[in-house]
Amino acid sequence: MADLFDRLKAECAADWHAYTDHAFVRGLADGSLPEAAFRHYLTQDYLFLIHFARAFALAGYKAKTLDDIKRAKEGISAIVDVELSLHLSYCEKWGIGPADLTDLPEAVENMAYTRYVLERGMAGDLLDLHIALAPCMLGYGEIGKRLAADPATRRVGNPYLEWIEMYAGEECQNACAEEREYIASLADGIGEARFNELSRCFRDATRLEIGFWQMGLDAVRT
Ligand SMILES: Cc1ncc(CN)c(N)n1
Numbered sequence: 001m002a003d004l005f006d007r008l009k010a011e012c013a014a015d016w017h018a019y020t021d022h023a024f025v026r027g028l029a030d031g032s033l034p035e036a037a038f039r040h041y042l043t044q045d046y047l048f049l050i051h052f053a054r055a056f057a058l059a060g061y062k063a064k065t066l067d068d069i070k071r072a073k074e075g076i077s078a079i080v081d082v083e084l085s086l087h088l089s090y091c092e093k094w095g096i097g098p099a100d101l102t103d104l105p106e107a108v109e110n111m112a113y114t115r116y117v118l119e120r121g122m123a124g125d126l127l128d129l130h131i132a133l134a135p136c137m138l139g140y141g142e143i144g145k146r147l148a149a150d151p152a153t154r155r156v157g158n159p160y161l162e163w164i165e166m167y168a169g170e171e172c173q174n175a176c177a178e179e180r181e182y183i184a185s186l187a188d189g190i191g192e193a194r195f196n197e198l199s200r201c202f203r204d205a206t207r208l209e210i211g212f213w214q215m216g217l218d219a220v221r222t
Helices: 004-011 013-020 023-030 035-061 066-093 098-103 108-123 126-149 161-168 170-186 192-218
Strands: none
Touching (some): 004 013, 004 126, 004 170, 013 126, 013 192, 023 035, 023 126, 023 161, 023 192, 035 066, 035 098, 035 108, 035 126, 035 192, 066 098, 066 126, 066 161, 066 170, 108 126, 108 192, 126 161, 126 170, 161 170
16 A cells, blocks of 8 residues: 555655656666766755754654654754765765865755755654655665666675765665654654645755756867
8 A cells, every 4th residue: 555655755756757867877877977976966965964864853853752752863964974974975985074074055046945854854843854855765765775776786896885885885774764764653644734744845945955956067069
């Protein structure tokens, strides 16, 4: 049976496809993405993740139960202890350190997305916030899993394999499965009007994801 995540994706199927099958993603899969595009994306993503860790901290504040607080803590930990290490490891190879990263001017696409999510969380409740966060976490989990399972994905000599493997990895996949169940439980019993509100937020965050990939590609457009 379709769960909440399936229903939200179905409501914005074209946008979801444009996000998860973006040219940037195809470039990661076959290794053809220009390094400068990936570098721009990844350095902005470092800043992005700091704001997303703040959003999970806000989820802790909006929590109603101890379990909600644990979920918020796990969200922060997944970013701070796992995901950001990947970013720092790529950046180290390029000679870019943490201080250089925090000095970077934020791209407008980055500001739009991160502040949108924080605003949804501040104006709404815990469910609004987790729905605004869902395309990020669950989308990358879906992309990583698909690319890792696709025999057409280039393995040998693909500089982006580490990226793919992290999002396809057990730790990330388990976190996604838990988040998926969690949002369904938070939304248990909602009516059509509330679903429509959440659906709009999910679609908007998905559109902001598309913009984030495009920002990476646009960095190398001549
Ligand atoms: C823009 C973006 N979206 C999602 C993720 C996966 N947490 C990410 N690192 N960056």
